[in-house]
Ligand code: SF4
């Protein structure tokens with residue numbers, strides 16, 4: 001009988017618990033938080049700066065919009081066909097950012113979403129604060145748990161809602177190519193956030209508020225269901241040599257990895273995480289208590305669902 005078929009069986013010398021120590025403080029999550037905070041601080045600086053002193057019309061890169069890689073995707077068609085011009089609100093810097101994100105996707109799958117994207121970090125923050133308060137306020141925990149229980153009846157929708165982001169991708173990129181302007185901009189929660197100082201009531205602002213409220217109950221709702229950049233990055237990431245592998249001979253099927261995954265992926269019963277929705281956050285790897293059960297491996301791309 002294998003360790004997988006009997007979760008309680010311990011194979012001597014194989015499924016040893018991980019050693020904890022200095023690495024606990026220097027693990028992937030510390031580095032990830034530092035990189036998220038770094039990017040988030042830079043964008044916050046640009047947002048505050050623009051709100052206080054306005055954009056310097058001579059230097060496009062003082063606008064936070066100039067750093068949006070998705071703007072690069074929206075303007076790509078116009079840039080390629082004209083060779084010089086961009087759809088409004090985008091610059092060459094957006095194309096450069098897009099290329100950087102695509103290179104990251106080719107190397108490390110959607111690591112941009114897990115390690116750098118400020119909107120992803122904002123959702124992480126709301127979920128962490130929600131978890132922190134639930135641990136300390138039993139009434140709040142009971143209320144949220146009962147709402148979550150009601151929500152599990154809609155869990156079947158989760159699988160299908162994840163396809164929504166590809167439609168958003170098609171609409172945003174196709175719309176910009178056909179009409180020559182960013183059709184998605186008014187609906188984009190990121191655009192609403194970086195232009196928050198303008199106090200304009202757009203559909204994007206409503207989507208941003210819904211996203212942040214939903215993050216109290218479910219982790220990364222925008223990334224799971226609607227983000228067009230995550231959709232593009234996830235698809236390209238399929239060609240990446242970086243794979244997350246579970247060793248069924250060592251794994252105890254404790255399901256801690258699955259419970260930890262912010263993207264709601266089932267990890268404990270696959271041998272390779274192939275989902276386009278994986279944001280390479282490595283929370284599952286850090287949470288796994290067994291040495292060698294779940295590891296990042298470099299190899300040939302693993303295509304498939
Ligand atoms: S599978 Fe692991 S690395 Fe991928 S999103 Fe889930 S927790 Fe993060």
Ligand code: SF4
Pocket residue numbers: 246250251252253254255256257258267268287288289290293294
């Ligand atoms: S956390 Fe996941 S990979 Fe690690 S032992 Fe538990 S089920 Fe296996």
